[in-house]
Amino acid sequence: MEGVQVAGIYVRDQDEALDFYVGKLGFRVHSDVRNGNFRWLTVQYPGQDVQLGLFRPGAPMVDDATAQTLDAAVAKGAMPPLVLSVKDCRAAYAEMRARGVEFTQEPVERYGAVDASFRDPSGNGWKLVER
Numbered sequence: 001m002e003g004v005q006v007a008g009i010y011v012r013d014q015d016e017a018l019d020f021y022v023g024k025l026g027f028r029v030h031s032d033v034r035n036g037n038f039r040w041l042t043v044q045y046p047g048q049d050v051q052l053g054l055f056r057p058g059a060p061m062v063d064d065a066t067a068q069t070l071d072a073a074v075a076k077g078a079m080p081p082l083v084l085s086v087k088d089c090r091a092a093y094a095e096m097r098a099r100g101v102e103f104t105q106e107p108v109e110r111y112g113a114v115d116a117s118f119r120d121p122s123g124n125g126w127k128l129v130e131r
Contacts, residue, residue: 006042008053009082010074011122014041017054020121024099025084027052045084074123081117081125089114089130096128 011017021027027043042051057070086092089107105117114130
């Protein structure tokens, strides 16, 4: 094994997710390939090897009923949070707010670190954690 190449999340609208992750969080497009109705869309944070897959739940991965259930769960914030490591949480919070990211929790000191929380347009939760 060589390691993780792509970690995926479900999104309600891939174009909306792409705009958010590239335009507001600073990721760059790695892959954007279509095969019929299926779109393989990945973004990558500069300087990192792992890609984040922005996927619509549906065929060939799951059936239509499961896709609807997943859409609803993601929209409610039911998926585990993702973590974005930052050097200065308060500075990253201010910069991201200025770009239009809506936070659900301002920076808080706890457990020996500083963290803040936000969601993407699909409902996926994120934590900014100061390293």
